[in-house]
Amino acid sequence: MKSTTYDKTPEIQVQGYDEHAWQGWPALLAALNDPLSDAKKTVLVIDCYPGVRLDELEQALKTQFAGSCLLNVEAARRNEEALHALLARNLTDDRVFGVLSCHQLIEFFDPQQLAALRQQVGDASGLVIVYGPGAALVHNGDVLVYADLPRWEIQQRMRSGELGNWGAENNDEDILRRYKRAFFIEWRVFDRHKTPLLQRADFLLDTTVADNPAMVSGDALRAGLAHTVQRPFRVVPFFDPGVWGGQWMKKQFDLDPSKPNYAWCFDCVPEENSLLLRFGDVRIEIPSLDVVLIHPRELLGEKVHARFGAEFPIRFDFLDTIGGQNLSFQVHPLTEYIQQQFGMHYTQDESYYILDAEPDAVVYLGTKTGTDPQAMLDNLHQAAQGQTNFDDARFVNQIPARKHDHFLIPSGTVHCSGSGAMVLEISATPYIFTFKLWDWGRLGMDGLPRPVHLEHGEKVIDWQRDTPWVHEHLVNCIEPMGEGDGWREERTGLHEREFIETRRHWFTKPVTHHTLGGVNVLNLVAGDEARVDSPTGAFEPFVVHYAETFIVPASVGEYRITPWGKGVGQQLATMKAWVRG
The missing domain is CATH 2.60.120.10 (Jelly Rolls)
Incomplete structure (x- = not known):
């Protein structure tokens, strides 16, 4: 196996807080017991990101705090039918795309049942523990713990069938639909909810690894985040196989050789990646989005923060087709289309920087001069129905791709990387908004047809981006x-x-x-x-x-x-x- 210097687990060392972090349930529960032991009545609130294993948390609490009053806030959550009715407009019937949610978490709870939980807390004596997603809606907490985990771990739990969506018994539903609900609704709502909690929490609980949690004091966490935005840093990359994936990353980065391929690496997508903070012997893994939410001005700068808010607008990722296949032929929505249809305020403009390429590699970019739009759309519709293959040679420019070439892909430009290329994709962040126009007749790795979105794509293609325009404006415009x-x-x-x-x-x-x-x-x-x-x-x-x-x-x-x-x-x-x- 090839040795590599590529660091797959980059850490940030945080000095001065070695005694503020704990590993494993016995150690962290003992540490948590200290601020609880002297008071006659104490309310411990453990609020959670959706996807945290509540059964594991509950068992640990029952073992350490036997005889205490334990209240699961999910008892006050609206039932699945009521939640679905509330969210129907955002969920849509589409398999992939929804509408970004502006809901507040409290809308997901029944007011009477929430009031009943608050009353139970008020009437109880001794130690009262309120836990679960939204627990801080019941009580601010005399001691507040926030249990967090990265989105990539949530996706892994979804894929394994362990996890459905929050408030829905849908573990066996199509993974694309579960991801859609999380992306457009759950993660938006819970990020809004957790941001002020992270700013005042007494402890942060890292629940990424099953049965081996880690915890850090809130002061240490906030010191770590403040330290992060004063220096260069890396987030934790993750790698994923795909139907078109290649072999370059597997060899270059010493990845699991048993996997069939690796298609993607999210090397810098803070909305998805993790951040590793090291406190002495304890490593804490949190969503890298937390640093964006808590320190947006220091991280992004005043002008970028003013324009995008607490969102990280630049994405770097890898697309590997060396020894693989073509990407799907696709187009990204124009700004007005993504705003009107999906509630996103900016679109996915992007570019392909070629890190490496085989001799015959090409990038498909823009339509050929003289292309009749209706003829191309008719051909795409016929291909989507299985009547023919898309005649890419007739309609689309195929441009040779060489190492260190840079291809620019503003929204509305039809494109895809051909096989034999290792692409560093530099783009705006809303990566989910890809309208596949043709997928070369393939099934996904789940054995299902890969979704094609001609009904969206045909409305945003810029037909003026033909052969001479593409070569003049989008191919190696190096100055x-x-x-x-x-x-x-x-x-x-x-x-x-x-x-x-x-x-x-x-x-x-x-x-x-x-x-x-x-x-x-x-x-x-x-x-x-x-x-x-x-x-x-x-x-x-x-x-x-x-x-x-x-x-x-x-x-x-x-x-x-x-x-x-x-x-x-x-x-x-x-x-x-x-x-x-």
Whole structure:
């Protein structure tokens, strides 16, 4: 197996709080017992993100606090039928797409039953424990614990059949429908609910690993998050097989060889990834979104925060088709379409940066000059019904893809990566909004037909993006920006309709960068190793390796990237992205 320097579990060391973190139920429950032991009556509230294993939590509480009053807030949750009626407009009948929810969590509970739980807390004596998703709606808590877990872990539990949606007995429902309900509704509602709780919680409970929880004090958690936004950092990547997936990442990153392939790596998608904080011997895994929710201004910068709120608008991920197949042929919605149909305020503009490619690799991009829109749509509809294959050679440009090429893909542009390419996708974050137009007649890995959304896609295709337009505006639009001793800078995009700016730096000597008040996202696209440091010593030096994506918070200001270790003597390159002012 090939050795790799790519770090699959990057950690952030938090100093000064080694005694504020605990591992395993016995240790953390003993620590939790300290602030409870002296009071005659204490209300312990353990609020939870949906997906936390409540049976495990309940058993641990019963063992440690036998004889206490335990109240599960879910007893006051509206029943499944009432929830479905409340959410029908957001759920829609579509298998993949819903409408973003603006609900507040309290709407999901029956007011009378919630009042009854509050009364029970008021009438009880001794230790009262209220637990479950929304527990803080019953009582603020004399001691407040928030039990959290990342979205990727939630998805794994969904896929295994362990987990359905919150408030629904649907463990065996189509995974795409369960994910849709979580994405459009549950995660939005619970992120709104948990943000103020994280800011005042006495403890954070990490429930990612079954039967082996970890806990950290609220003060230590908040110190860790504050430390994170003062330095470069990486989130925890995750890798996923797919019907079109390839073999490049498996070999390059030493991934599980028993998997058939790896299609995706989410290398920097804070809405989905984890963040690892190290407190002495204890490692805490939390959603990386927590740092966005708690420190949006320091992380994003004033202008980006003002524009996007507490959302991380830039996404870096990998798409591997080397030894695999074509991606689905697709298009992303125009801004007005995504706003009107799905309630999202910005769309998925993107680009393909080619990290590696086989000799015959191509990118499908834009329609061929002279294409009759109706003829192409008719062909797509016939292909979707199984009557024929889509005649891609007739309608779509196939452009050779070489290592370090950069293809820009503003919304409305039909596109896909062909087989034989390793793509670093640099894009805006709302990645779920992909309208598949043709999927080469494949079934998904679940054995079901992959959903095609022609009814949406045909409404957003920009037919003016034909062969000459694509070559002039979207293919390797590389512009020299400057050079110096041992470095040169190039602007590689993105298109003027896209809010992300990208720059490539080639260097053999140190290069000085500045966040200029906005978050930077970078990937080391050439060379083995580099070091990121502060010219003023403002943060500890940070080492990155080939293909690793890292975030530089807006608050960092000036930083420097220098060839390091195996990278010394090599020509290195970074791709940097930020939100245009």
